[in-house]
Amino acid sequence: MGLRLLLADDERDFVDTLAERLRLRDYDVQVVYDGAEAIRAVTADKPDLVVLDLFMPGLPGDEAIRQLKMMYPAMPIILLTGHQAVDDTGISPISQAFACLTKPLAFKDFVATVEAAIRGSATQGNEK
């Protein structure tokens, strides 16, 4: 089985399609639709990488990333946003993310970022 990814986004149509495309590329993808669920899923399955939408009902992405980073500081997280106004929503959560990508996603870039993030965390893990 490939790398395990967790996708969290309230836009079901989007996140489901994205998940399917990733599965086609042999990733093990789990999909959740809000921030709280994302935290539960991370706690339960400890995926290799988390992709969070910045704006979600319930627990917004920036709060989710803060909590996740507290629990798993080494876990790579990629943020997605439909908004480009990422740099003023607060510096800390975004700087904690591996990358922040804007929607609509350029799929190739996304995959490249995912690979880079996992490689990065792996290096980190090896160093430990």
Next chain:
Amino acid sequence: MFHRLKAYFARALEVPDAISPVRYETLKRLMTVLMVTVSVAPLLILTFISHSQYMRTLEEEMETPLAALAHKTQAGIELYLGERVSTVSFMAHAYHLQDLSHEHTLNRIFHALKSQYQGFVDMGLVDKNGRQIAYVGPYQLKGADYAGKQWLKDTEIRGHYISPAFLGYRGYPHLVIAVHRLEENGAEWTLRVATDTLPIQQIAVPDGKSRDTDVFLVNDQGVLQTDSALYGKALGKMPFQLPHAVHDTEVIRKEGNDGRSYLMALCTIKGTDFRLVAIKPIDTAFRPWLALRAELLWVIFGGIALIVLVSNMLMRHLVDRLRASDERRVAVFAQMEHNQKLSSIGRLAAGVAHEVNNPLAVILEKAGLAQDLLTMNKIGGDEKEKQRLVNLLQGIESTVERARGITHRLLGFARRMEVSRQELHIEEVIEETMGFLEREARHHGVLLAADFPEPLPEIISDRGQLQQIFLNLIGNALDAQSECQGKGNGERFIKIRGVAEDRCISVSVADNGKGMSQEVLRHIFEPFYSTKKSKGTGLGMFITYGIVQKLGGHITVESTEGEGSTFTVVLPLTPPDVSGEA
């Protein structure tokens, strides 16, 4: 009544609200009239009051000496006449009829009288039958019959009598004094003395001194008894009826037949039917006053002219200031409205872009998935058909990419962001930016040149944003040039010129391209307004405008269709502290 008056004034004082030349003209006129009225009216009222007060005082001052003169003259004449009456009366009582009827005795008495009193002309004795039985004098009047004459009757009734003047000996007017005597023995007779009126004249007008006051006597028939300077010689007729007079002096005002005003003092002479008249033209008394009045009039009219002039100038100045401030206000409002409009359009655009982004993402992913499915052979079918579908899906993808470009630029404009500030030389930024576009300019045969007549001061600003501004401006200028390539005559240029102004830097980008119409100029900074049809997004100038605003500057544009455009960006040396709402 009050309401109607109020309404009338409201209408008269109405100033049009609209900002138009009429409004200021009306305002100026109204204020000038009000100010002139308010300052001139009290002046005129004051002048009028003092004038009439002064006139009254002057008249009073004139009346008093006139009355005094009349009174004095009256006393003098009464004394003179009384003296003569009592002298004659004394003669009549001192002698008997038989003494006086001797002309010799009469002659002696007459001469004694003449030596003591001047003015006596003749003397006669009239018996009870009215016959003059004795006479001394220059006329042959002995034996004259006065029976039934009015004067004789009056004398018999009153005891003594003073006649009106008549023309007599030597052409001088005379008057007759007569005394009636009834002796104890029953003899009844009258002593008649004619006297000259010249002494009376001299009492009235001493030494014939010419004064501006005319004093004379007139009888109740209106016949002058003494010479009058105004109405002719004695025994002439007065031209007008005198009012009734009493013994006490009265002063009245009289309009003369010659159009002048006179002050007249009137009184009667006791024991006669004479009236004493002292008359004085008012204007002689007012001559000094008239001179003064002329000077005062000059002062008043000069003052009024000055008030009108100064009010007019003041009001013009005031109204001009008002107009200027009104115009400034209108301009500021227009500017604010413009900013407001652009800012709300920006916010709306950002909202729309955000909302559009999500469906775009879905479309892109679905199209991507469909492509994946096709290329990864998850779906069977004809290879050619599949390729065709892949092409279609790639078309969708590239279109979404284009839409993404638009939404991201919109969001980029609208988002609030910290302007990163650094000290920089704007010349460097401009030259750097020109570097990007030099090749394109050469390709189009356009001369791209920058000119900085003097070294510009350092400016604190955002390098990236500045680049964006000049990239947009120069890019637009290039487009304007390339679109009029057909013209092809003369040198085509884009000139960039930077100068330092008061605590800011002004950079202009001028081209001699196709220029813009008024219609285009009006909308140039609005989003999605493009003249480049398919090529442009219509966001370039909109974003440029937003950036310039954010950097605390402003951008203006001048353009003539067919001749070229000039954009001018003015940036402060230090941007304002507020990071600025989008």
